[in-house]
Amino acid sequence: MDFLATVGRVFMTFLAHTGRLSAFTAMAVSHVVRPPFYPRLIMRSMVEIGYYSLPVVGLTAVFTGMVLALQSYSGFSRFAAEGAVATVVVLSVTRELAPVLAGLMVAGRIGASMAAEIGTMRVTEQIDALTTLSTNPFKYLVAPRILAGTVMLPFLVLIADIIGVFGGYIVGVYKLGFNSSTYIARTWEFLEPLDVISGLTKASVFGFLITLMGCYNGYYSRGGAQGVGAATTNAVVSAAILILVFNYIITAMFFGK
Amino acid sequence: MTSTPKIELSNVHKAFGPKVVLDGIDLSVSKGESVVVIGGSGTGKSVMLKCILGLLRPESGSIKVDGEEVVGMGTRDRERIMRKFGMLFQGGALFDSLKVWENVAFGLIQGQKMERGPARDIAIEKLAQVGLAASSGDLFPSELSGGMQKRVSLARAIATSPEIIFFDEPTTGLDPIMADVINSLIVKCCKEVGATALSITHDMASARKIADRIAMLYKGKLIWVGPAKDIDASGNPYVDQFIHGREDGPISMELRA
Numbered sequence: 001m002d003f004l005a006t007v008g009r010v011f012m013t014f015l016a017h018t019g020r021l022s023a024f025t026a027m028a029v030s031h032v033v034r035p036p037f038y039p040r041l042i043m044r045s046m047v048e049i050g051y052y053s054l055p056v057v058g059l060t061a062v063f064t065g066m067v068l069a070l071q072s073y074s075g076f077s078r079f080a081a082e083g084a085v086a087t088v089v090v091l092s093v094t095r096e097l098a099p100v101l102a103g104l105m106v107a108g109r110i111g112a113s114m115a116a117e118i119g120t121m122r123v124t125e126q127i128d129a130l131t132t133l134s135t136n137p138f139k140y141l142v143a144p145r146i147l148a149g150t151v152m153l154p155f156l157v158l159i160a161d162i163i164g165v166f167g168g169y170i171v172g173v174y175k176l177g178f179n180s181s182t183y184i185a186r187t188w189e190f191l192e193p194l195d196v197i198s199g200l201t202k203a204s205v206f207g208f209l210i211t212l213m214g215c216y217n218g219y220y221s222r223g224g225a226q227g228v229g230a231a232t233t234n235a236v237v238s239a240a241i242l243i244l245v246f247n248y249i250i251t252a253m254f255f256g257k
Numbered sequence: 258m259t260s261t262p263k264i265e266l267s268n269v270h271k272a273f274g275p276k277v278v279l280d281g282i283d284l285s286v287s288k289g290e291s292v293v294v295i296g297g298s299g300t301g302k303s304v305m306l307k308c309i310l311g312l313l314r315p316e317s318g319s320i321k322v323d324g325e326e327v328v329g330m331g332t333r334d335r336e337r338i339m340r341k342f343g344m345l346f347q348g349g350a351l352f353d354s355l356k357v358w359e360n361v362a363f364g365l366i367q368g369q370k371m372e373r374g375p376a377r378d379i380a381i382e383k384l385a386q387v388g389l390a391a392s393s394g395d396l397f398p399s400e401l402s403g404g405m406q407k408r409v410s411l412a413r414a415i416a417t418s419p420e421i422i423f424f425d426e427p428t429t430g431l432d433p434i435m436a437d438v439i440n441s442l443i444v445k446c447c448k449e450v451g452a453t454a455l456s457i458t459h460d461m462a463s464a465r466k467i468a469d470r471i472a473m474l475y476k477g478k479l480i481w482v483g484p485a486k487d488i489d490a491s492g493n494p495y496v497d498q499f500i501h502g503r504e505d506g507p508i509s510m511e512l513r514a
Contacts, residue, residue, distance in 0.1 A: 121352075126350050129351075132343070133364040
């Protein structure tokens with residue numbers, strides 16, 4: 001009986017959390033599209049997410065492109081397909097690696113800081129104070145962040161695409177001895193708009209998920225410093241897992257058939 | 258005398274799981290009156306304020322503000338009602354990302370859509386009312402001492418000239434002299450704006466100074482309500498024990514090993 005009770009309790013907790021998250025998401029989205037808006041706050045979040053994430057995303061992208069060129073060259077040489085390196089790099093980066101890795105890096109950076117900031121505001125009653133000052137915390141805290149995340153991630157990933165392909169080019173031309181113009185031609189040869197578009201779609205969804213998880217976990221954090229710490233961890237872990245799950249779902253939607 | 262009380266609670270119940278916090282509260286506060294609710298830590302004083310503010314939702318009972326039922330009120334009506342309120346939070350709850358003057362002017366800029374220039378002038382004026390120099394307006398809350406933060410928080414609570422002001426433990430964590438300064442400011446500010454005040458505290462010196470009437474909360478019920486001058490002759494053993502701060506008496510602290 002104890003076993004059944006435990007299973008039941010875990011299941012009920014799961015349902016309660018799912019319900020609360022669904023309600024939170026619906027509320028957040030409805031406030032993103034309805035006025036009043038806070039342009040100053042949206043701008044601040046956009047700069048924080050888009051501009052200040054550039055170094056970390058850029059570094060991730062350049063090394064990913066470089067290692068990809070190196071790996072596929074040594075691997076493909078076993079069946080004499082070294083010529084495909086440029087194509088492999090550009091397809092992998094635009095379709096998969098730039099959105100997923102940029103998403104994970106931003107989840108660590110932005111998801112954590114949002115959860116910590118909003119969580120601290122929760123435990124120090126600043127969120128209650130917002131309400132007493134006739135300001136809806138969803139509008140003031142959550143909506144600008146989610147909007148900024150959803151809009152800015154595609155820009156970040158587009159830059160990561162370019163830097164990642166450039167990383168592959170550097171290794172391909174200066175280390176593996178490809179001809180520069182051949183490498184560039186090969187890069188363009190099989191690239192289709194859908195490859196980039198699917199990656200940017202992923203980026204937008206990831207941006208939404210990262211900021212949603214950051215805000216949600218912060219908003220419901222409880223119990224002082226420890227609670228805020230737990231909220232931060234949960235924000236990053238749940239965002240990372242959701243990114244990987246949705247990455248599969250979106251890939252299946254674009255290229256499943 | 259006005260017929261409708263400013264705030265009227267009847268038979269309000271609130272429980273967190275199996276723990277009953279408010280067990281049938283009846284209290285009415287008339288216009289311009291200052292009521293102080295006293296009671297030990299964890300007796301539900303803060304919960305009562307949060308129920309009136311709509312930050313928590315009572316299970317049953319009715320809460321009326323100016324004769325209007327606020328339990329279960331929609332978001333838009335709630336925001337309209339909130340304009341009547343100002344609140345001084347226990348920990349100050351100042352927004353640490355904003356400067357002091359922006360904190361004070363928050364309700365004016367966000368709630369009443371005032372331009373930043375005139376809002377700043379009012380904020381400086383309110384800061385002067387609580388004895389802070391205009392230069393402190395450009396500091397951040399973290400740069401202020403505890404007493405100064407409380408005063409800024411008081412200035413923020415009165416900035417929009419609210420009809421009703423709540424004070425949550427206004428003197429907790431302050432030295433006796435600063436506590437008396439804050440008490441005097443509360444009395445002065447309420448007089449100046451003609452506000453109705455509802456405070457919760459366990460500091461008897463504070464209660465005596467700011468209250469017209471005192472109510473004592475014990476185990477989720479108001480066990481005594483009467484004029485502040487009668488508190489010493491309440492004839493209620495619970496009240497006597499509390500105001501004299503005795504360990505022995507009908508109230509036994511639930512200490513568990």
